[in-house]
Amino acid sequence: MKIFESKNNCCGCSACEQICPKNAIKMTPDNEGFLYPEIDGSLCVECGACKNVCAFQNDYEKNKSQKAYAVKHKDFDTRMTSRSGGVFIAISDYIFEKNGTVYGAAFDNDFSVCHIRTTNKSERDRLKGSKYVQSDVKDTFASVKKDLKNGMYVLFSGTACQVAGLKNYLKNIDTSKLYTCDLVCHGVPSPKIWKEYLDYCEKKYNGKVTNADFRDKTLGWNAHKEAIWIDNKKYNSNEYAYLFNDNYISRPSCFNCKFTNLDRPADFTLADFWGIDRIVPDFNDNKGVSLLLVNSEKGAKIFDSCKKDIYCVDCDLQKSAKPNPNLYMPSPKPEDENLFWDNYKKLGFEKALKKCYKKVFFIRLRIRILEKLKKIKRIFKK
Numbered sequence: 001m002k003i004f005e006s007k008n009n010c011c012g013c014s015a016c017e018q019i020c021p022k023n024a025i026k027m028t029p030d031n032e033g034f035l036y037p038e039i040d041g042s043l044c045v046e047c048g049a050c051k052n053v054c055a056f057q058n059d060y061e062k063n064k065s066q067k068a069y070a071v072k073h074k075d076f077d078t079r080m081t082s083r084s085g086g087v088f089i090a091i092s093d094y095i096f097e098k099n100g101t102v103y104g105a106a107f108d109n110d111f112s113v114c115h116i117r118t119t120n121k122s123e124r125d126r127l128k129g130s131k132y133v134q135s136d137v138k139d140t141f142a143s144v145k146k147d148l149k150n151g152m153y154v155l156f157s158g159t160a161c162q163v164a165g166l167k168n169y170l171k172n173i174d175t176s177k178l179y180t181c182d183l184v185c186h187g188v189p190s191p192k193i194w195k196e197y198l199d200y201c202e203k204k205y206n207g208k209v210t211n212a213d214f215r216d217k218t219l220g221w222n223a224h225k226e227a228i229w230i231d232n233k234k235y236n237s238n239e240y241a242y243l244f245n246d247n248y249i250s251r252p253s254c255f256n257c258k259f260t261n262l263d264r265p266a267d268f269t270l271a272d273f274w275g276i277d278r279i280v281p282d283f284n285d286n287k288g289v290s291l292l293l294v295n296s297e298k299g300a301k302i303f304d305s306c307k308k309d310i311y312c313v314d315c316d317l318q319k320s321a322k323p324n325p326n327l328y329m330p331s332p333k334p335e336d337e338n339l340f341w342d343n344y345k346k347l348g349f350e351k352a353l354k355k356c357y358k359k360v361f362f363i364r365l366r367i368r369i370l371e372k373l374k375k376i377k378r379i380f381k382k
C-alpha cells in the first residue's frame, strides 16, 4: 500500500494513521523533521482506509466563506496574549459555556508543538498565540470522536489541512456538535528546525529556554520579531522569523496547498486582518485585529452568542480577503529553494541559518532603501 506518490501530496495531518483499523501506520519524521506515514507491511491488510481518508489528495467538505468581520476581543490582556484580535478565545469560551472540549496547538514542556484537548479556560489559554511550527496532532482525532460519541460539544482548531483531515476521519459520525476553526496559513515549518533553533539560542545566550513567542506583540502587532526567554530573560530576534517568512523551512506540501482559497473546511477561518487601515479606518491600534470569516450557518449561529465579548465590524468579504495572499494562493517557493536545506545537510543548522539570514537581510534592506528613495522623489516632485 502506498498512500502518496510524492511528499508534495502529504500534509502530515495523521488522519491515515488514526483511521487504520490494524494500527499499521506510524507517523515518522523524515530527515527534515516532517512527519509522514510509515506503513508496517506485516500488519497492513490493504483495506484502503488510509488512501480514502486523505483530504489532501481526495476532496474535502467545502464551506463557502459567507461573511467577513474585523474583530477585537474586549479584554485587552486577552488580545495582547493572542496573535491577532483574540477571536479564537471568544469562540472557545462559548464552547466551555456548553461544557464542551476545545482542541488546538500548544507548547509541550520542551517547547515542541502538539495538539491537546482542553476542558477549561486555563488549559485552553495554552492554545493562545500562533506557533509557527507544524503541530503534531497525535491522537486528538480519535479523542474528538470519543467526545462526540459521548454527546459533548467540541471545538477543534488548527490549520485547514488538519481540519479537513479531521472531517474526513469523522465521515460516519454525528458531527452536529462539532465546531471547527481553520487558520489562514503561510506554511508550516519543520519541528526539527524549531528545535535546532531553540538549541542554538540556548548556546548563544548560555542558559535554558523558559518561554517563546513567535511574534512579540509588545513591539506592536505589525512587528515581525520573535522573543525567546533564556532563564526568564527576554531576547528579541528575527532569525527564525526570516526563515519562516521567506519559506525556507516550510513543509513541501505547503507549496502545493489545496486550502488557500475561500472554500474552507471549517465553520470559521481566523487570520490577521492585514489591510485593516483601508477597510475599517480607526479600528487598528497596532495591538491586533482578527479577520474572521464565517463559513457556515452553524458557525453564524454561535458567532451571534460570542458578540458580547468582542468589538466587531461587518466587512466586505472580497475586499477583506484581498490583502491576505494565503487566501488565494499557496506561499511561493524561495527562488533559491535549496539554500537552507542543502547547507543544513552539509554544514549544520547554524551555518545554514546564517547564509539565509544574510540573504534575506540584504534583500529587505534593498527594498527599504528603494522605498525611501521613492518617497524622497515624490517629495521633490511636489
Ligand SMILES: Cc1cc2nc3c(=O)[nH]c(=O)nc-3n(C[C@H](O)[C@H](O)[C@H](O)COP(=O)(O)OP(=O)(O)OC[C@H]3O[C@@H](n4cnc5c(N)ncnc54)[C@H](O)[C@@H]3O)c2cc1C
Pocket (backbone or CB within 6 Å): 081, 082, 083, 084, 085, 086, 087, 088, 089, 103, 104, 105, 106, 113, 127, 128, 129, 130, 131, 132, 133, 134, 135, 157, 158, 159, 181, 183, 184, 185, 186, 187, 188, 189, 270, 271, 272, 273, 274, 290, 291, 324, 326
Ligand atoms: C503556522 C501558521 C501560519 C499562519 N499564517 C498566517 C498568514 O499567512 N496570514 C494570516 O493572516 N494568518 C496566519 N496565521 C494565523 C494567525 O497567526 C492567527 O492565528 C489568527 O489570526 C488567529 O488569531 P487569534 O488572535 O484569534 O488567536 P491566536 O491566539 O493567535 O491563535 C490561537 C489559535 O491558533 C491555533 N494554532 C496556533 N499555532 C498553531 C499551529 N502551529 N498549528 C495549528 N494551529 C495552531 C491554536 O490552536 C488556536 O486555535 C498563521 C498561523 C499559524 C499557526
